[in-house]
Amino acid sequence: MDWDEFFGLDDGSPFMMLIWILPIAFFVLYGQRIQLYISSSDIKKSIAKLSKYADGSRDELLQYLGARKEPGRIDAFLDYFTIMPTDLDPAGIVPKIRHTVRSREDHTRRQLKSTYADLDEYELAKVQTLLEIATSLRLLYRVVNHLYLTAKKQKNYPLIVPLQMMLPFIMEEAESLSGAMSAFKLGQPVGDSIGPMVVGRMMLETEKRPAAFQTVYSETEYDGRTMYLVKAQGPAPSVGRLGDAVEMILSKNEIDAIIMVDAALKFEGEDSAAVSRGFGAAIGGIGTEKFQIEQAASERNIPVFAIIIKESVKEAVTVMTQDIADRADDIGTQVHDTIKQNTEPGQSVMVLGVGNTVGVQQ
Amino acid sequence: MIFKKKTVTIVYTVRRCGSCGKESRSEFVAGDCLFAGSDCPCGKKAMVEKIFCNTMPAS
Numbered sequence: 380m381d382w383d384e385f386f387g388l389d390d391g392s393p394f395m396m397l398i399w400i401l402p403i404a405f406f407v408l409y410g411q412r413i414q415l416y417i418s419s420s421d422i423k424k425s426i427a428k429l430s431k432y433a434d435g436s437r438d439e440l441l442q443y444l445g446a447r448k449e450p451g452r453i454d455a456f457l458d459y460f461t462i463m464p465t466d467l468d469p470a471g472i473v474p475k476i477r478h479t480v481r482s483r484e485d486h487t488r489r490q491l492k493s494t495y496a497d498l499d500e501y502e503l504a505k506v507q508t509l510l511e512i513a514t515s516l517r518l519l520y521r522v523v524n525h526l527y528l529t530a531k532k533q534k535n536y537p538l539i540v541p542l543q544m545m546l547p548f549i550m551e552e553a554e555s556l557s558g559a560m561s562a563f564k565l566g567q568p569v570g571d572s573i574g575p576m577v578v579g580r581m582m583l584e585t586e587k588r589p590a591a592f593q594t595v596y597s598e599t600e601y602d603g604r605t606m607y608l609v610k611a612q613g614p615a616p617s618v619g620r621l622g623d624a625v626e627m628i629l630s631k632n633e634i635d636a637i638i639m640v641d642a643a644l645k646f647e648g649e650d651s652a653a654v655s656r657g658f659g660a661a662i663g664g665i666g667t668e669k670f671q672i673e674q675a676a677s678e679r680n681i682p683v684f685a686i687i688i689k690e691s692v693k694e695a696v697t698v699m700t701q702d703i704a705d706r707a708d709d710i711g712t713q714v715h716d717t718i719k720q721n722t723e724p725g726q727s728v729m730v731l732g733v734g735n736t737v738g739v740q741q
Numbered sequence: 742m743i744f745k746k747k748t749v750t751i752v753y754t755v756r757r758c759g760s761c762g763k764e765s766r767s768e769f770v771a772g773d774c775l776f777a778g779s780d781c782p783c784g785k786k787a788m789v790e791k792i793f794c795n796t797m798p799a800s
Binding site: 705 | 750752769
């Protein structure tokens with residue numbers, strides 16, 4: 380290669396050389412900073428949206444409380460934080476996490492009850508759920524804003540790259556949570572309610588008994604098998620305490636199989652409302668309930684079967700779509716098939732409707 | 742697509758009567774919940790069988 384020709388030096392003009400060299404030097408020195416500015420403008424737009432969602436959910440909650448609203452108290456609730464137990468010594472950490480999370484839930488419930496003494500349990504559960512959504516949105520805003528400002532302050536482009544990569548997922552979740560407010564306010568079943576919906580339908584006409592906090596169970600027969608049906612107590616928004624319920628039922632009864640019905644996140648490209656069967660404890664959340672159920676089942680050598688309904692993040696927390704609602708009968712049939720295929724007449728099976736039971740009676 | 746199409750979401754409540762089998766669909770009103778009972782014109786009880794939303798383009 381003729382380097383003189385390449386750099387425009389063949390005609391001996393230093394000006395031509397500058398045209399080449401200066402931009403290269405400029406981009407070498409300032410390229411990252413330019414990228415930081417370009418990325419910053421996208422992130423700034425997303426942060427503005429997150430701020431709008433966070434403020435909007437707070438305003439919606441205050442609007443829902445109407446004359447009872449106490450903005451100071453609500454803002455204090457929104458700023459509550461939870462310090463998770465240390466995992467330096469992970470053995471025995473699950474009960475500690477469960478204790479911390481439940482303490483927080485119980486405290487919030489007690490505080491809300493004392494602040495809004497005129498609200499019944501159903502309305503209190505709704506307010507608590509709306510508060511949780513508003514807290515999550517505020518936390519998302521604060522974390523993203525913190526990462527952005529840190530990267531900007533230190534003019535550190537590599538710091539902003541992971542944020543830029545994660546932002547579409549964070550925004551999807553924030554948009555879904557923001558859309559969930561109206562469903563929970565009105566007590567409409569959401570996509571995640573499909574598990575309680577299927578089990579709740581089976582529980583109709585049966586005697587419902589308390590199994591654990593905000594959780595009910597009933598006993599019925601199917602094809603010679605005894606069925607123990609468990610779900611969170613609806614129609615208030617709650618996921619119940621299925622882990623405690625399973626432990627309680629297993630301590631008193633001989634169970635031969637556990638079937639869990641839950642909504643699960645679909646992969647991109649998969650159809651919504653598709654139903655799949657598998658093995659293992661189908662339950663989300665922070666993992667403590669899952670741990671409890673797995674522990675109780677493995678100690679007694681009980682197989683755990685899962686029936687999942689695939690949904691997107693948005694479908695899971697916003698009002699149930701017709702496609703999902705229409706699958707309830709099919710899922711019920713699959714539960715019965717699973718029972719017939721895996722148990723003999725005379726045996727017992729526990730069916731758990733996992734998910735938020737907002738708007739779903741039993 | 743530069744502009745997003747505007748959509749409206751309507752939530753429906755579907756009731757079915759256990760006796761006459763009549764199915765009726767109405768817009769969701771506050772207080773509706775799945776498996777709650779209501780009166781059917783046949784004199785028996787209808788039950789809320791489904792609550793779901795439909796999203797359609799705004800006209």
